[in-house]
Structure formats: C-alpha cells, structure tokens
Amino acid sequence: MRQMMNTAQDRPEPGTYDVVVIGGGPVGGAAAQRLVRGGMSVALVEAELVGGECHYWACIPSKAMLRPAQARLAALRSPGARESVTGRLDPSAVLARRDDAVDHLDDTRIAAGMKARGMEVIRGRGRLAGPRSVVVDAGPGPQIELSAGQAVVLATGSLPVLPPVPGLAEALPWTNREATSAVVAPRRLVVLGGGAVGLEMAQAWSWLGSGQVVVLNRGPHLLPNHEPFVGDLVLAGLQAAGVEVRFGVEVQRVLRPAAGGEVLVHLSDGSVVAADELLVAAGRRPPTGDLGIETIGAAPGRWLEVDPTLQVVGAPGVYAIGDVNGHALLTHQGKYQARVAADAILARRRGEEPSFTADADAAAVPQVLFTDPEVASVGLSSRDATARGWRVSVVEADLGAVAGAGLHALGYAGRAALVIDEDSQTLVGATFVGQDVADMVHAATMAVVARVPLERMRHVVPSFPTLSEVWLELLDAYFLQRRSTPS
Template sequence: MSDTSRVYDVVVIGAGPTGENVADRTSAAGLTSVIVENELLGGECSFWACEPSKALLRPVVARTDARRVPGLRRAVEGPLDVPAVFAYRDKMCVYWTDDDQVDWLNSVSVDLVRGRGRLDGPRQVVVDTKEGGTVRLTARHAVAVCTGTVTAFPDLPGLAEVRPWTNREATSARHVPDRLAVVGGGVVAVEMATAWQALGSQVTMLVRGDALLSRMEPFAGEMVAEALREAGVDLRFGTKVTGVVREDGADSPVRVSLAPGEPLAADEILFATGRAPHTAELGLETVGLTPGGWLPVDDSYRVTEVADGWLYAVGDVNHRALMTHQGKYQARIAGAVIGARAKGEPLDDGRWGAHAATADSEAVPQVVFTDPDVADVGLTTMEAERTGRRVDVVDYDIGRVAGAVQYAEGYRGKARVLIDRDRGTVVGVTFVGPGVQELLYSATVLIASEAPVERLWHAVPAFPTISEVWLRILETYRDRDRSGEAA
C-alpha cells in the first residue's frame, strides 16, 4: 500500500458510534478495516448531541428530584451554578478532543484516515485529507456509509444570516441567552427547552402541531407539556414561523414572525425541526444514487439500489431508527453480516437471528430526558391500530407504587403496556415519570424475548422499587381478563 492508494477489506465512512462499531466488528471478524472521518471521532453523539445534552440535563433533573424529597428542598433552592454545569458538560465531552477514541481504534487494529471521504465508483472511496492530499481507498468486500444526519431547516429567507442554533450550538453554548425561542416539538426541542429554562433562559416553544412528542403515546407529550409550563416555558401550539431576521446586526435580537400571532423577540433561536441525511457531498451519483437522499437498505443493511451488494448504509443515514443506541445495534448486525459474507458463511437471517435487524421494527427503545422522563419501546397504541395488531392496552398510575412514593413526594407518572391478544406477549411499553428510564431495558428484553405474559408472574420485583409497576400491570390485566372487560 502507498500513502495515496490503499486496499482494505472494509472501508467505513463516518466515525460516529455507528461507524466505530462497524469497523470494530469487521476487524473482530478478521477483516482489514479503515475508517474515514472529517471531524472528531465519536461524532455527533459524543460532542454535540447525546453526551453534552445529558450533561446539561443531569443537574436540572437531579435538582428537580431533590426538591420533591422532604429534608432536601431547602438545600437545593436557588439557581443552578451555570459555570459548574458548563464545566461538567465540557468534561463529559472530553473538551472536544478525540485522543482516547484514536487510542481505542488502534487497540482494535482499525486504521484511520482523517479527511472528507466520498464514493468514486464501485468499492472506491476518495478522501481529501486534512493535509491537502488525496487518498484512494479500495474495498475488497464492503463500503459502509455511516455519515448520520444534519439539522433539517425550514425554507425561510435569510435564515443563514440569523445564525440560528442547531443541536450543536444548543449543547456547546457558553452563555445563557435571556430569551430563547425553540422551534419544534420533538425530542431535541423538549430536552433543550428543559435544560435552558432551568439554566436561566426564558424559553418560548413554537410548535407547528398540536402536541409535543407526537410520535409517542399522547399522554407522554401532555405530561411533559404540563411540566414545562410549570417550569415557566411559554408553549405555543399551532404556530408556524414565517420569517426570522436580526434587524440591527449580528449581535441584535432575533425578530421571529409567526402565523398566527404577533412577532416574537428572542436573543437566540433554536431550530429542532427534524433531521436530514448527511449524504449531499458523498459522491452517491458515482454509483447511481441521488445525492442528498436517505439510503434505503434491506434487513442486512445492504443498500437496495446498488448492484453486487458491496454498499452498506448503517445508522441514521438509512432512516430506520434515528438513535445512537440503535445505530450501534445496526453496526453489530452489519459487521457480523459483512464478516460472514466475506468468509462465504451462511447467514442466520431469520427473525431475531444473528444477521437480522429485527429490533429495528419490533423493539426500538427511546428515552426523553425531561422532567418527567419518558421511556418507550415497541409499538404505540396508534401504531398498533394502523398496522391492524390486536392488542390489549393496560394503563397504570405509577404514583400508586410504593417505590414511587419513596422516590418523590407527589410522584406523577403513568405506564402503558400493550399485550398482543393472539400471542400473549408484550409488544409495546411506555413509561412517563421521574426515574423511569431505568425500567426501559426490562421492557426491551420482554419484547425481544417474546416471553409469555403468564411467565412474568415469576419475575419478582424488589420492594419498594418503581419496578413493582410490572406487578401492578399484571394484576390489572388479570383482573380485566377475569371480569371479561376489554383491556
């Protein structure tokens, strides 16, 4: 191999958590692997999304929880120590350096090329390096595109001149704006509204629809909206942003035109209006694909529109489940698939097989780190109805569980479990309430294992913990079944 032309078994474009795991799994399968990255190893999650956002939110939620515990309220009165919160955030992001990630790549025998990679025909990747040179990488078996997503902006004239916040600015900012407008009602919007309101901003949320977290069970968005209002957030539903401008220069307030409604003034404006595939400059046209689009894949993550099966798209870029942990799952599956195919081994691609992406459609877990927390996995009631699944819906007030009473005075929470009527298995779970994110893995295991509901009577929850909600749900389901009442 030369400095300008190298051959590997696998070339991975993008070194976020997904790309790193693809490279790790293919290397573990005995293949030579190289990863290409133009920014920091660790990607969006490590430096501008999951890690910094949760670091900003952790002090907020911990203080809120403490205020609900008798004997602690007085100790946590007063504002947050903003410099300390920012310092904690910076530490969790390793001060925006990736030396430890480079060391890890070396430990798993994966090469690294820093620069902007793009496809240049079948199995070919050209990298414009940081030093100004060019490296051509040839893949014997597979190229894996793991480039993730970028913020999807609405079509508003002059938006770029306003310098709006995206998730990157919202998680790395070093000042607290007096007034922050948040456009959107999804996960990023509610998490950042929660964080910045607590840090001292007056937050106004501009939601085009009529609900927060509209893809989840309706009660989840309703409970989060209630808590945001109690915290002082100004929530405006059915509101469309029609224009933005900084009328007096770069450092002046943003004037936000609304329909309906009078214009709104804010010091910063965050657009949390969805994600778009990061594929615009990837050279997709050289392999017959449309630049800038999502990359549809089969259940082994092969791109369906490319012949010969050498191109894979793993993680957010395939639009199957846009979450870091699901990207890692996909990477483990894809890495195993690439390794097996390279060795000519048969694939275990049946439902829940080692080479099948079953969880993408059956058991995708998600946590929204707000107050209250929201955690869900599997189907929602709306999805069950849309797909014709026959399910029993079992609801329970988590605040009635002894562990919740111990956790916080005045605990407010709700659980919903969907049980497949024909198979007697759990197919969907939603929890809302303080601390419920730690219940999510048990729910995910139930769905992935397809354990019969009757077996769950032998899974004994410890007393007094919030996990006793599972016992209460089973009792509710049994009592309804005995009475003949539709669940």
C-alpha cells in the same frame, strides 16, 4: 478472539484495506472495532471530530447539561435531602462538566483509542467512487484513494433540517450543535420544534439561566406519537421549569436586522416573538447529497435502502448503518446495526450466509426523552399499532401510586402503559413517564423483542419497593379486563 494488528507480514498495500468505514462516530467506530476483532484491516474515515455527533454535540453534552438540575430536583423532592439544598444551580459548573464530558471538543483521546485497537484513522471527507472504492478529500493536495477488498460501510449520520422559512437561514439559528456547546445562557430563547432535541434543550437552558424560553409546536399536543398522557405530563414539567409552549403555530418569517442582534420570529397567529437566539429542532435529513451514492445506483439526498444485513439494496459490498438508512435515528440502534453489519461482512468473507440480521430496528426501538419527567418507551404506541391493523388492548397505571414511587420522591407524578397484541398475547409497546424511569424501559424492550407470552410475564416478580412494581398493576389490570370482557 485475537485482535489483528498490522505487521510487516500482514500489512495491506497502501490504500488497500479489507473494509473502509466512512464516518468515525459511535456507529462507524462500533462496526470498525468488531471487524478488527474479527481479523480484518479497517480504515476509518472521518471529516470532523473522531467520536461523532453524539459524543460532541448531541447525546453526551445534552445529558451532561440536564443531569445536575435533575439531581437537584430529586433532592428537593426528598424530605431530609431537601433541607440540605441551600443554593442555586451553578451554570458555570454545569457547563464546565459538560465540556469535560465532550473532551473540550478535542478528539485526541478517542482517535488514539481507535488507533490502538488496530484501525487506521484517516482524516478527510470520504465518498464512494464505486462499490468498493472510496476517495477522501483531506484538504490541500491530491485526494486519497482507498480500496476495500470486502466492503465499504457508510456510517455518516444525519444533518439537521432547516425549514424553508423566509429569513430563517440568514438569521443564523442554532441547531443542536450550538444549543449543546453555547457557553452562556441566552436571555431569551425560542425553540422551533417539539421533539426530543427541542424539549430537552428548552428545559436545560431554562434551568441554566435563560429568563424566557418559548417552544413553538405546530400541532395541538406535545409528542403526539406517544400515548396521549405523555404530552400532558411533559408539558407540566416544562411549565414547572419556566418554559412556555405555544400550540398550533407556525413560523412565517424570521428577521435578524443586525448581526448578533435580536431575532424576530413572526408566527401564523399574527404575533411576533423576540429572542436572543432561535433554536431550530425540526428533524434530521440524510447526508447523502455528496456521498457518491449515485455510483452504486442510489439517489443522492435520500435515505439509503438496506436489507436485513444492512447491505444497501442493489449494491453488494456496500453497507449503510445508523441514521443514514433512516430506520431509527438513535445512537443505540445504530450501534446495534453496526454489530449486524460487521457480523454479516465477516460471515460473507468466510463464505457463509449471515445468521445475525436486524429485526429490532423497526417495531422494537427503545428511546428515552431526558426531560423532567423522563419518557421511556419501546415498540409501538397504541395509535401506531392500530394503524397497522393490529388488534390491541391498552392498559395504564398510575406510576405514582406504587409504594416505590412514594419513597422515591415526594408527590411522585408518573404514568405507565402497555400495548398488547391480542392475537399473539405478547407485548408490542410500553411507555413509562416519571422521574428516573429511563432504565425501566429495558425490561419492556426484552419482553417486546423476545415476544414473551403475557402468561409467563405474570411470573416475573419485581422487587419491593421499586418503581418496577407498576408491572404488577399493569398486568393485573390487563387480566382483570380480559376476564370481564365477553369472548
């Protein structure tokens, strides 16, 4: 399809575009690119760095920080390669590679690429002034007023939650941004939160030189939304990396007596943990407090409710994609929504009903926790499926027992599980834990989304000797279990 470039003949009036996208991260950029390819003029409004949170302060830098240590561990688990590893991890080299991966927090390259694809990049903080109207605060001078002939797309991401703990805000804690951009490992680090950000960064900084890393987890188990074995395996990996995890504790108050001095974290069990930095990884919140959504009848400060085409409910012509709608706070799911929304806008311009609607951003979401061991999962856990009233069976297998695992790493430790809907005889969830399991989840994602019957999956033969052979173990276990269960 021809990529539309504005010419003297087809350039719209100043400030008028077919679509205005607020948010220049990977989600907003994906929508804008698809719309431009479809022949629309698009203005992309970004208040910070073009490329967004994921590229500069989240997915990309965190994985760049984790990968070198994981590669070293993989070599140490492979006799022959193990003997060649004679030195320690070089933190300065790791952080230099991270800085290269995030373009040294310079968005020139990404912004130029977007412009070259035909988007108009407008720098400033955008907000709605009505269903098809956007105002941009670009600093000194009057606001920029933009009109959208077809649609406005909100792709503003999310913001970190800062719990209302006395003294916490005054202690200037780290969020994911500081955790992924710091240039020196803190000697002592306390992490508030046992989710993906907290656990990945705890392990990363322990590998990169922090002498003491303590994770504070409110509940009695890590990662309780996953299958029960997940938390135990991840805990063992954290402990092997030198990370301490404290369970069943809450932060009561935080003190930082001197700027740049140590942080004192007072806990519900009466103890006090001293640290040089405190990372708060306690979830995300919608950035809709000052987005102008009251002009379309939505409540500021809340996630935006959308229909299956990602159009905001009650606001024709306004779409909300990615974190801002609260469906699945993951970059890949946001980019999926971007494709759905862009195709819906293009279809409606042609006077057609959209045929590509979002049905895989609720119960078929893949995600990977890039700790050592990795956790790759998709769909519903057994607990979630049961809570929905589904009649499910769960089968598990020792991932370390398959031939491919033994060749992959000495002493490979891992586990896998499938959650099966007994009424439809299809897969509704899958979990893999172990070294290098991230890419295993895509096969399970296709099975969940496509609702492949289990009888057909028995004919999907994995190559030998690979980790994927665990699928044979899981399916055999299920059908053996089924035959032995009275009907």
